[in-house]
Amino acid sequence: MTVNADISRTRLPIMRVQNVTKTFSTISAGRRTHLTAVDQLDFTIAAGETIALVGESGSGKSTAAKCVADLLAPTEGTISMDGAPTIRPGRRARRRDHRRVQLVFQDPNGSLDPRQTVRQVLEEPLRNFFGNNRGELRRRVRELLADVELDESLLNRRPRELSGGQKQRLGLARALAVEPEIIVLDEPTASLDVSTRGQMLALLERVQRHTDVAYLLVSHDLAVVQSLADRVLVMYLGSIIESGPTDRVFTNPQHPYTKALIEAAPKMEYRALRSAWRLDGEIPSPTDRPSGCLLTNRCPVVQPDCHAQRPPLVAVDADHLSACIHPELLSAPSMDARTAS
Numbered sequence: 001m002t003v004n005a006d007i008s009r010t011r012l013p014i015m016r017v018q019n020v021t022k023t024f025s026t027i028s029a030g031r032r033t034h035l036t037a038v039d040q041l042d043f044t045i046a047a048g049e050t051i052a053l054v055g056e057s058g059s060g061k062s063t064a065a066k067c068v069a070d071l072l073a074p075t076e077g078t079i080s081m082d083g084a085p086t087i088r089p090g091r092r093a094r095r096r097d098h099r100r101v102q103l104v105f106q107d108p109n110g111s112l113d114p115r116q117t118v119r120q121v122l123e124e125p126l127r128n129f130f131g132n133n134r135g136e137l138r139r140r141v142r143e144l145l146a147d148v149e150l151d152e153s154l155l156n157r158r159p160r161e162l163s164g165g166q167k168q169r170l171g172l173a174r175a176l177a178v179e180p181e182i183i184v185l186d187e188p189t190a191s192l193d194v195s196t197r198g199q200m201l202a203l204l205e206r207v208q209r210h211t212d213v214a215y216l217l218v219s220h221d222l223a224v225v226q227s228l229a230d231r232v233l234v235m236y237l238g239s240i241i242e243s244g245p246t247d248r249v250f251t252n253p254q255h256p257y258t259k260a261l262i263e264a265a266p267k268m269e270y271r272a273l274r275s276a277w278r279l280d281g282e283i284p285s286p287t288d289r290p291s292g293c294l295l296t297n298r299c300p301v302v303q304p305d306c307h308a309q310r311p312p313l314v315a316v317d318a319d320h321l322s323a324c325i326h327p328e329l330l331s332a333p334s335m336d337a338r339t340a341s
């Protein structure tokens, strides 16, 4: 993990996400309101690295992932590849960039055409990008099946004749068909049972080693994030509130939200952290985000100055950023006194 994080620092980013904001307008209680799904996201992705987006439901992970994959146009901000802006507000990216960034969905049933055979699913993107040579198409299809460890005997089957794990592999093969530089994985293992999940994770790692593809991984499962991701971006109510190398963020969280998220996660290695650290109350509505620190209504150690303004992300050490202005209170003795009572 650490090795890859070091690599990412020395490699040039292939994608730069700058100041990306996405607002939706919705009708609530008969009135039109604006909802901020993601707010001023800034991050980079280097070749061959895995970046994870984590955070509670509704924190904006899928919206961010869709902006990166160009399925949603940001309201503000730019996304550049190799220094050239490809995605700007109100402008669709060029088709070339769809090739460079592919998406694998959580639910393979919703993203595979039930009428297509495995061969057709894979030939379609190959034809679009590499032309119509029959021999070449057949060769590439066989290669892709081998890449995701699917048997050639499945070529004439349709999605309903495949297991959940096989469908998810097919979705990955289809994404790999166009030789992308980045694959966005939105909850790639959520629909799989535990043993199939482990195999899928191992496969994702092998594919990355062979192709140097970068992953933007969205996952609720911190154990999955811990095993795959070099860096993690923790989102809360549309904002990144902490980011850094996965091992450092998970062993030494610098934001009360991250600390609570880790301690609430089942099966995490970092049991030493466990200390009855809990958030109070409910996540506010994204139509009504607090003006100071986003966590003020839930934070166990909130201070008067936390309400004053939205704290920016600042470096706690190289590559590890946090938006909490009172990190010293994360291990405060008063906290233990409070939870003990």
Ligand SMILES: Nc1ncnc2c1ncn2[C@@H]1O[C@H](COP(=O)(O)OP(=O)(O)OP(=O)(O)O)[C@@H](O)[C@H]1O
Pocket: 024, 025, 026, 035, 036, 037, 055, 056, 057, 058, 059, 060, 061, 062, 063, 064, 286
């Ligand atoms: N098309 C849309 N129109 C209006 N609001 C939307 C739309 N898409 C997302 N939202 C809202 O934006 C916010 C962020 O949603 P998003 O799906 O990105 O969250 P998420 O972190 O992926 O959540 P989950 O973990 O449940 O998948 C939510 O409040 C959601 O209701």
Ligand SMILES: [Mg+2]
Pocket: 061, 062, 063
């Ligand atoms: Mg989502």
